[in-house]
Amino acid sequence: MIILDNVVKTYSTGSPALDGISMHVAKGEFVFIMGESGSGKSTLIKLLTKELSPTSGKIIVNNTDLSKLKHRNIPKFRRSVGCVFQDFRLLKDRNVYENVAFAQLVIQKSAKEIRRNVPAMLSIVNLAEKYKSFPRELSGGEQQRVAIARALVNEPPILLCDEPTGNLDPRNSWEIMKLLEEINEGGTTVVVVTHNSEIVNAMQKRVITMKRGMIVSDEQRGGYIYED
Amino acid sequence: MRISTLLYTIKQGLKNIFRNKVFSLATVATIAACVFLFSLFYSVIVNFQNMVMKAQAGVAVTVFFDEGISDERIQEIGDLIKQRVEVSNIEFISAEEAWDSFKEEYLGEYVDTFGDDNPLEDCASYEIYLNDVSMQDSxxxxxxxxxxxxKVNQSAMAATMLxxxxxLIAYVSLAIILILFLVSVFLISNTVAMGITVRREEIAxxxxxxxxxxxxxxxxxxxxxILGLFGAALPLIAVYFVYNRVIGYMRERFEALASLLQFLTVQEVFVTLVPVALIMGAGIGLIGSYFTVRKNLRV
Known part of the structure; x- marks a missing residue:
């Protein structure tokens, strides 16, 4: 589902953010990517969404070779990858329903499909009753669930989460992780970048640890081996 | 494009306008000023050209014939002249008509001194009216x-001057319109760039x-x-109401020049002005925003 082959990413400012990364994530896997600040985790996510291009190496996501992907085909590719971020990135002037519907609207789904898909998605993330609420009226955990609903409403086979619990208290963090686990059990490949070693250790999933742009460990049912 | 996407697009376009109220107002005001000036120039120009055209219609070339020429030859010459592209209309003035006209115009009470003689016996002529006075020379x-x-009589000075x-009017108006157009494009471009900055998160x-x-x-x-069309529509409404008042005032103030100052009606001016001004407004809006979006939105 995701293949990286000797990927190097160097910014113009100096040492490489990613230094020869190779990894393989199979369809339906749940993978944590951990590492201290500056280890290259966010750069990795940006490469997987084609926000950045690698300096060298090959990246294949959902059978698409990103180095050969033409600019005009990027939107279509991105529909196969859902993204969730630490800061939720919700549209503050729109309510819960509109935020989720937005994802369908911009890929030109019909009004009928939107009316069918959005409430169904909100039920999955347990926010059906709050569809009229605006982001400022929701807790951090609820906002993140809206972001997850928005990322999943177009049914992407891959979900990338960049520090999804970074702004949440422990209880909400656990709720979000349980939700991600349920989504994974439904068949979606989930990649989570996180600092939260407590959750990572408890969930016993595959853990890839990065340090200074390199993969230093890849445990199938592991925990976080380095502390910040 | 789906209807839902089209509606979304229009809704977002309107939202952008209201989000950047100050910039939007400034843009509409500038486009309105440009289109207003354009409308004024246009109204003045079409009226002036109308007057010039009427004056042109009065400019005629007169030809006289050789002594003793036959009526058949005069007829032939008339046919030759009619075939020319420069000619819009041709009128035959017989010697009798020429004498009658002369008597009426210049002799008045002294007319009897000539008895039945016609001193203009050999002065039959064609008065030739032109499509365009610039063709007079050829x-x-x-x-x-x-x-x-x-003999050929012409009014060379009137023709050249008109x-x-x-x-001159065409060149000056083109230059002014071009400058106004560029200023408007620059302003609309700034407003759209501002909108892009405000919506950066949503775009991401x-x-x-x-x-x-x-x-x-x-x-x-x-x-x-929308800004372009709105900016164009406002001054059109203003010009509609101002035009008749100005024409009325001019007629009253310059009564002596009534025969020269023949103004077009507001409807006659607006038949062309409305579509041209709206296309101009829409064009300014589209060009300004399209290039700004291309420059600032590498998506």
Whole structure:
């Protein structure tokens, strides 16, 4: 589902953010990517969404070779990858329903499909009753669930989460992780970048640890081996 | 494009306008000022050209014939002249008509001194009216070569003056319109760039979700289009009400020049002005926003 082959990413400012990364994530896997600040985790996510291009190496996501992907085909590719971020990135002037519907609207789904898909998605993330609420009226955990609903409403086979619990208290963090686990059990490949070693250790999933742009460990049912 | 996407695009375009109220107002005001000036120039120009055209219609070339020429030859010459592209209309003035007209105009009470004689016996003529006075030279050159024509009278100065005045008006108005157009494009471009800055977060989300370039860019182009059309419509309304008042005032104030100052009605002016001004407004909006979006939104 995701293949990286000797990927190097160097910014113009100096040492490489990613230094020869190779990894393989199979369809339906749940993978944590951990590492201290500056280890290259966010750069990795940006490469997987084609926000950045690698300096060298090959990246294949959902059978698409990103180095050969033409600019005009990027939107279509991105529909196969859902993204969730630490800061939720919700549209503050729109309510819960509109935020989720937005994802369908911009890929030109019909009004009928939107009316069918959005409430169904909100039920999955347990926010059906709050569809009229605006982001400022929701807790951090609820906002993140809206972001997850928005990322999943177009049914992407891959979900990338960049520090999804970074702004949440422990209880909400656990709720979000349980939700991600349920989504994974439904068949979606989930990649989570996180600092939260407590959750990572408890969930016993595959853990890839990065340090200074390199993969230093890849445990199938592991925990976080380095502390910040 | 689906109807839901189209509605979304228009809604977002309108939202952008209201989000940047101050910039939007400044843009509409500038476009309105430009279109207002354009409308004024246009009204003045079409009226002036109308007057020039009427004056042109009065400019005629007169040809006289050789002594003792036959009526058949005069008829032939008339047919030759009618075939020329420069000619719009031709009128035959017989010797009798010429004498009658002269008597009426100049002799008055002294008319009897001539008895039944016609001193203008050999002064039958054709009065030739032109399609365009700038063509007068070529027609005169031709007429001078026609067998049977003894003399060609023309009003060279009137022709040259009217013709060059027409060109001058066209060049000056083109230059002014071009400057106003560029200023408006620059301003609308600034407003759209501001809108892009304000909506950077939303644009980033759209891009990540997989929106196409078209869907991301369209609201900004719609914004420019709406501002352009609105900016064009306002001055048209103003000009509509101002025009009749100004014409009325001019007629009253310059009564002595009534025969020269023949103004067009507001309807006659607006038949062309409305579509031209709206296309101009829409064009300013579309061009300004399209290029700004291309420059600032590499999606």
């Amino acid at each position: 027609l005169v050159k031709y007429l001078e070569t026609v067998d049977g024509i003894s 013709s060059s005045m027409n060109s 989300i759209m891009k990540l979700i997989g929106a196409t370039d078209f869907v991301v860019r369209a609201p900004f182009v719609i914004e420019g289009l």
